[in-house]
Amino acid sequence: MNFRLLSKRLLFLLMVVWAASTITFFIPRISPKNPVRERFAELARTGGFSPEDLEVIVADYSQRFGLDKPLLQQYGDYMWGILRFDLGISLNKFPKTVMQLIYESLPWTIGLVFITTILSFILGNWLGALAAWPRSPDWLKNIATSFVLFQGVPPVLLGILLIFFIGFKLKLLPLGGAYSIGTVPDQSIGFFLDVLRHQLLPGIALVLGSVGGWVISMRGMGVTIQGEDYVTFAEHKGLGPRVIFRDYYLRNALLPQITGLALALGNLVTSAIVVEGIFALPGLGTMLNSAIRSNDFSVIYGIVLFITIGIATLMVIVEFLYPLLDPRIRHQ
């Protein structure tokens, strides 16, 4: 692979990470709000200690979190922390670090996001390719077009409608939660199926909300490829429509779609965070929700930074994989 391109991409990744972490560092510090004071003022209101002690506690915590040092030194410490995957300590669940909390909820979100991304990628591209294929039947094209209509609707709203119709009216699937109340998490198949049942509605909501984008871009790609010489040539060679569709048309149309995969993943993560909140699923989204509700700022900033860096890294990885898939780029 081209070494210069590689280093350029890595530099770009570093720039994105640096920009994201700088924004997450400076915005809260520009604002006049003092997160530590706010958090403990809330505790003081609900009772627990007297308001006079508030100042002492705030001063102590500011020192412990390094908030009394000069801004530049704080920035340096913060950046050094990010390099070591240290995102600080949770204000609310005190002894736990933000990283520990993220590790606890990450598997849930990854499971939901990866499965739905892959499903909607396959479904959307397949439908999009069929919609642009002249020989496919009309009803298939209509199905593909109807998915396009869902494209503008956020998955959360589809989720609410799904909860209402399937969970609430028909009582087919649970309204929310990770597993049925009263079950004890274990390694059994029964528990696994229970979890799956609870993940079904949010999964469907996310897939329905993201298929439309793939259908649109794949349909556009398909139309372009039909005019290519190699497709005409394959037809004249007398190859069957199935072979042309699979080996000449789909394969070539699919390539550019892979570049969009990382960007789509970014959008889906955002949607998944919100969907998790509505379905009360464990995961980064619910963690973010509860952090927002309890003013746990280090957790809010930590999650945001973690997801941003994760998505930027995935985007660069996809770009590295691309030359491996497309020989035309590899040999340039």
Next chain:
Amino acid sequence: MSSVTLSNTAIRQPNKVTLFFRYLRRNPSLTFGLLIMLFLVIFTVHGLLTINTKDAYPLAVRPKMPPSFQYPLGTDFFGRDLYAAMVIGMWQTAVIGVFAGALGTIIGTIFGFISAYFGGFIDAAITSICQILIPIPAFLIQVIIAGSIDKRSVTILTMAWVVLLLAWMGPTLVIRAQVLSMKERQFVSVAKLSGMTSLGIIFKEILPNLLPFIAAAFIAQVFQAVFASFYLAIVGLGPVREPLLGNTIWSAQTQGAFFNGWWWWPIGPAVAMILILGSLALINMGMDEMANPRIRRSE
């Protein structure tokens, strides 16, 4: 089939309104989008004229009432008339969307112009800033900004500003690309040769030709702004006191509306939001087709 008869009347050029309606017939997504939007506008305006604004805020009516003749959309746990709340919420959504959308488009257009017209270092700086910011999920940064503002002082306009801060990159890149291609067209060279000033060329030659793209970018921005403010509100970062559609869904969810059987509480705002975003997406698709007929769909 039927025989063709030539009429004797002189051929009249149809007026602009007729032409517009004829165009709409060819562009179904624009038509549907505009129709839904028209319905929403009538609903909101009619609502604003008939409701008592106080009913949209807590402790105004009897709580937890299912939809009835008196309260068409029911009332919620806090004693808000959900119909009044929806009307106010739609109005506020419109304010956020139009404000952030318009400002984002204007800023984007200006940056796009500067970037494309002057080129060189300025162009490189603006485009690389856009490219670095685009992979960062805007929603997450907005969470940080909205979280850093004092919750009690968040208003509808603050929401619009938060959304706006990360909403100018899209139009910047679109307008830049268009200006770049337009700069090389012949009519610009002709204008240059005939001694027009740079400002004259920008305002009299390039800008009028860009209008369809700017309009399309505006609709896209309104869509993004409504979407972003909805997401912020639904995770609980909206202006807590206002009946913004996302806020209503958020409070329904935190009170366990479905578990308690108050299904009407989140459903109304959800359907309203689907209609708003759906019509904006349809209009956006239609505008794209209008601005760039070459990407017409192949159906």
